[in-house]
Amino acid sequence: MTTTLGVEATGPTRPRGGDLVQQFEAGLDAPICLTWELTYACNLACAHCLSSSGRRDPRELTTEQCEAVIDELERMQVFYVNIGGGEPTVRPDFWHLVEYAVAHHVGVKFSTNGVRLTPERARWLASTDYVDVQISLDGATADVNDRVRGPGSYDTAITALRNLHEAGFKDPKLSVVCTRENIPQLDEFKSIADAYGATLRLTRLRPSGRGADVWDVLHPLPAQQRELYDWLVARGDNVLTGDSFFHLAPFGEKLPGLNLCGAGRVVCLIDPIGDVYACPFAIHEEFLAGNVLEAGFQHVWQTSRLFADLRSPQTGGACTSCQFFDACRGGCMAAKFFTGLPLDGPDPECVQGYGEAALAAPREVPAASQDHSRSSPGRNAPVLLTLQRRPPTTACDENPLAGTAASAHS
């Protein structure tokens, strides 16, 4: 053991040896799963975008600043980063940064809607080790996908998958956010992945970013949670989940994975301007740990007060009296925060039904602390997003509370 870098004095003392879950809860010297959103710019405007992306932020890290981050990740032995956005491939220096990372022993998996995955680029990717590609698709048919991700986005994703397949790229990931509308299509997603030699990856819809606006209409219904769990048990052997469904564990046997919230412990996010957040689903000032431009990423990871708190023993609140607490650990912090639920209470999608009760109680959904959405819907805006723009309830309704819960109660 040569390079154990202590957490600062205020941090919790970490156990040596012993249970891996306890180790992870206390935090590691460097993250295992680091997400890096390279840009808020995006050609799409998905209704449920976690990072409310659309417009480039003028403070976006420069190429040199990105290289410095990669240098630091190499020193910290962060073995790979999950690069996303926005749409990362629209950054003019994107392919350069991928090459730079790989040359510095930082493997790359990048998430894309496929817009820049031409046959030529696919051939280049197929010839490169250490680069993995994840294509986002949120419907197994164009109608289901495009309603959420925008017109033409299904064809773009399938074309990208085909280009990768034809170029001989091995085992790309087909990444699906599970929604009320696509859970009936799980078998079809698997077929698409199989057809292109891809691995299916299913993740949970979070009420983060623009996701907060559409969560009520898109998050899986209770019966669908069961359907999803049963499907994962029956067919999930070669399906990735990003450990995102641990709130379903009380249904029965635990799903593969760590079944714990990794935020600030083994997971974190660097955003396009260098801000470091506790997890990819928590882009909000409440979960902002620092910025890489101040004293570097390692400094944030190892000395932030927020991360020290997250690595301290957490109270489960009311959940600790539930017999399934050990299975779900209270669920997802971000899901609770963005639905206005207390962090030490049940997950909004608690499969024991405690979430529904909590959602029915008075609560205040936090305001977004950043939004890079385009101000007017472009030609690629998905139908669902357009529907969310809430026109006046009637042409002459002048009540400023028209259409809100408050007016319904008045």
Add this chain to the structure above:
Amino acid sequence: MVASGAEQARVDLAEAWELSPSVALRPEPFGALAYHFGNRKLTFLKRPDLVALVRALASAPSVASALDIVGISARQRAAYLDALSGLAATDMIRKRAS
């Protein structure tokens, strides 16, 4: 995907093994993280002495010798051999060309 490899992956005491060239180890208080840049598999070496054993393989003439160097007792050898076989199944360690 690695099933065929797993079947051949039994590590024998008399053989010489080493950490795969595509694998990096990152020390952590519990042991180490091992990451394979080729197959992108991440493995947790959950005990510091397993990390020491894996590191000792390359310069030891045999697995048995590496076990001795690290000080693994005879009683624990079977468990450590199983752990090594598990690592071999995902190409974290590989047999050395003699």
